[in-house]
Every structure is written in C-alpha cells, then in structure tokens.
Amino acid sequence: MALAIVAISQVWAEETSPPVPAETDVQSRGFSLPNINVPPPPPSMQPLTVRTTGEGNGRVTFPPANACPPGCGANYPKGTPVVIAAIPAPGSTFAGWGGDCRGTAPCTLTMDRAKTVEAKFNKIQVPNAAAPTQWMQWSLAAAGAARQEAVKWLKGATIDGAICKINLGQVYATPGVLKSRYIFSGQIKQALQQAGAPDNVAQNWDAAFTTSWDTWSTQVNIPYPGLPWYPTFLAWPAGTIAHPTPSVPSPLSALVSPGMAAMSPPRLAGTIQTKIGTPANQPDAKAAISTFANDLSARFGLCMRDCLMTKVMGSGQALMGDIGNPSAKPVMGNCSGGMILVNGF
Secondary structure, eight states: OHHHHHHHHHHHHHHHSOOOOHHHHHHHTTOOOTTOOOOOOOOOEEEEEEEEESSSOEEEEETTTEEETTOOEEEEETTEEEEEEEEEOTTEEEEEEEETOOSSSOEEEEESSOEEEEEEEEEOOOOOTTSOOHHHHHHHHHHHHHHHHHHHHHHTEEEOGGGGOOOTTOSBOOOOOEEESOOOOSHHHHHHHHTTOOHHHHHHHHHHHHHHHHHHHTTOBOBSSOOTTOOEEEOOTTSSBOOOOOOOOEEGGGSBOGGGGGGSHHHHHHHHHHHHOGGGGSHHHHHHHHHHHHHHHHHHHHHHHHOEEEEEEEEEBOOSSOTTSTTOOEEEEEEEEEEEEOOOO
C-alpha cells in the first residue's frame, strides 16, 4: 500500500512539473555541450598606482580623465596602453619619473600587470634680487678688473711700423699687431680670488678675456685709403726722408680687425664658459658670465667709436726730384708711434 502511494506521487509530480531545458540540465550536472556560444569571462583588471614626490607641486594625468592629486590610481583591463603625463605647477619643475616610467617625457605603459609610477616635482629656486648670487658677485668683480686692464692696455698702445708698410697698388696694408707696452697682469684673476672664486674659475676667466682681447688686437690692419696719416709720400727733394704725414686723430673703428667678433657678447661669453668648463654650466653661472660679456662688449663698442688714435707719424725713403716735377713718384712709407685717447671704458 505504501509503495503504491509513492509510485503514484512520483508519476503525478513528473506530469505536473514543467520540463527542464536540456542545456540547463546538462550544465547543472557539470557537463558542457559542443558548439554552444558561452560568453567569455570578463578580462582581469590591472591596477595603476601613481605617486607624486619632491618639494615642488604638480599634477599627473592619465585616462580616461584621472589626475593625481586628488585621485592617485586607476584599474585597467589587462593589455590596455595608458599614457601618463606630468604637469608642474607655477614655481615648480618636473624632475622626472620613477617606478615603471623613466625620463621626463610623457610615459606610455602597457597594463599587462600591476604598475606603479612616481612623478618628482622640484621647486624652482629664484635668487633674491636684493642679494646677488655668488656667481654674480664674481661677475661684477671680474668686470671691474677687466675695465682697468683694458684702459691700461689702450693707453700703452702704439702702431708698429711693420703694420703700415705698403707696396704701391696694394689695397690694404700688411696685417700686423696693434702693440701695447702694457701686458695683462692677471688683475681679473686676483679680483675673482678676492671675491671668493675658486682658483680654476679665476684663472680660466682671466685667460678667456685675454684670449678674446688678443684675437682682436693681433689681427688689426689699416685700411687704405681712409686714414689721414696713411704713409704714401711723394719724393721729397730736400733730403732722403719723405715728409712726415701729419697726425690726425682717428677712431679705433678705423683700425679694421677680422677678430673683432671675439669681443661680441655671445663669443666672449662662450669663450669664458668653455675655458671654465663644467662649473660654468650652472644656470646662475651662465647668467653671470653673460652679464660680464654684455657689459665689456658694450664698453668695447663705445671705445671703438670714441677712443682716438693720434700722434702717429709717417716716414718714407725719398726719391730725389721736385714735387712739382711730373717725374716725382709716390714711394713706400712707414707709420709708427702714436697714442690712444681712451673714452668709453
């Protein structure tokens, strides 16, 4: 009797229960059917962690619209390329990446694993205008000494006779040296040492200025014609020496020199920086050297205009004859001596 009741109940349940789909039934038993489109599992997410370091301020941006701070990270599907950029705040500079990024350019990461990026921001050190930097103090000391040396050199300068020898028909005199009785004595070096500059900075700064000055002076030549005391003479009948050319003051700019560019601001500054070497590559060093070069070049330019060469005398070997005679001929001459009236330094 009991068995009959159980059998009847089972049959009733099977007839009244809705049929179970075969797919669900099979899956529920842990089986799989071939050729059935089952969606793949969602891709794994990889975390990106971003940190900012340093004494400065700035932001790090990364997609889709994230920034650190305030947010400092995000999750990305595995394999996603992510571009990360650093933006320094005013008064700060971006010093470079750390972690999984390198350099200072925007960084591209492929999120094939968890990654960490550090962005370092430094403060920009702005010197106090009321307190010159150490390099600027050295620059001022060097400029004062350079002006003194330049004035002494110019006051001791004379025209060498060889510079003024000409042959008939030549357009320019033979290049020669504008000589000076004064020799640079290292005053720039001494001034820099007294201002606290290291010996290598003082010595090389001094040598660089001397080199630039010599490049100008040793290439001076006298243009022909153009200077009133240029020594071209007629034969002087009264003797064997031609009549001296009268001394007429002429500006130094009349003494042409291919080496004058050595005293221009960029060339002078470049020579000093090259001589000093690595210490001169600092930003405050470059600014101080540039200030020195600009000051000396401006004063040199004024002297080219306002410093006057005077008391230059000419002489020449005479040919006998009468100046009024058509047979009188011009002869080669020399000019020498002279002095410079210094203005501008």
